[in-house]
Amino acid sequence: MNENALYEAIFKRKSIRDYDPKPIDSNHLEEISTNLQSLKPMVKGIKTEFMIISPNQVTRKFSNKAPHFIAVFSEAKDAYKVNIGFMLQQMDLYFSSNGLGSCWLGIPQPTNDVVDSSDLEFIILMSFGNSKEALHRTNVSEFKRKLLSDITNIKDADELLEPARLAPSAVNMQNWYFTGNKSAIHAYSYRAGFARTFVGGSYYSVNMGIALYHLQLAGQHFGWKTKFVFDKSKDKSPSKNLDYIATVERAFNL
Ligand SMILES: Cc1cc2nc3c(=O)[nH]c(=O)nc-3n(C[C@H](O)[C@H](O)[C@H](O)COP(=O)(O)O)c2cc1C
Structure with a gap:
């Protein structure tokens, strides 16, 4: 990931909740999978797992029409939730700097099948896809x-x-x-x-x-x-x- 672009995204990113429901192209999806395997941890030695799942594997998502979601799992060790925030924010900034929308999601939940498919604790979801709303803020005063x-x-x-x-x-x-x-x-x-x-x-x-x-x-x-x-x-x-x-x-x- 281009860390300069990630840094610049800090000043314009926003949560995206209005998506084009069409899946994004498969090359881009592959790049996202690769990035998910190379996220930098804040705390070494905690097992984590990042799964790309589809809308029918997510419940309580209300009007969120995102075509893709990331389900995040972690081993429960000291500072493990801080570590997950640190890791998945790399993806939030990556999406924003690569023309895609994303939103951290604490309320929607993955189905039991998804939760049971990992040995680790389920922590949180993030939606992503092509945005139907403006992707960026144009001024820091909008935060x-x-x-x-x-x-x-x-x-x-x-x-x-x-x-x-x-x-x-x-x-x-x-x-x-x-x-x-x-x-x-x-x-x-x-x-x-x-x-x-x-x-x-x-x-x-x-x-x-x-x-x-x-x-x-x-x-x-x-x-x-x-x-x-x-x-x-x-x-x-x-x-x-x-x-x-x-x-x-x-x-x-x-
Ligand atoms: C851990 C976490 C959980 C969140 N859960 C939800 C959620 O369930 N639904 C939602 O619409 N936004 C959710 N958000 C997005 C926040 O509401 C949003 O980041 C905050 O209001 C700031 O707005 P901005 O991201 O557009 O700058 C969550 C954000 C974080 C970091």
Whole structure:
């Protein structure tokens, strides 16, 4: 995948919900399958599986007429849902930068046959196909997002945190907060309250992985070599409502 194009897609992508129901051409579908096998993990050593499935293998999809869906499965290990957010966001940006629409889907579910066909835990779906609506935003002001000052107290890393700010999240919760500095950014997630555990709260970890992928891609774009560290001792949580997720370190000797 062309990482420059993925980086540029951060500033124009949007969730697509109106599709041409016709399947996309088979060459493109093959390229997508190949890409699904080469997604970069955030956490090494977690087994994952990405299956392309068809509309008749998805329930509760309401008016979503997408011709294709990706069903994602993972081994249940530390930070596995963050890892899935990080991996599948690579596809969301790939679709947007290759003329196709996509949408993360937490509400629709795969049929039992699909779920039973994997030994791993089912995590989430993503729809994709040719879009019937405009594929891109033309201005960053079209993103409905919190202000940068609401999601971080870091003053010298806007080029990394602005891409994280624009990340998609379930129910647009944007449950992230960043502290530290340009060399070590600590990522936290707001804790989902009781009501939120039913509406989007179960995807807080996935959302964190999505934002961390945007952050890492931006770091790479600006010549950083980044490394993720999961070290609770780095937790300097600025509030009781925030759970430490990971630290993004600038690494000099990768
Ligand atoms: C983990 C996750 C689950 C989502 N589930 C759904 C869903 O079930 N249905 C839907 O229409 N959109 C879903 N979305 C899309 C969000 O509503 C959307 O990303 C958010 O409102 C921001 O809008 P944007 O993606 O157009 O920037 C989901 C997004 C994420 C990241």
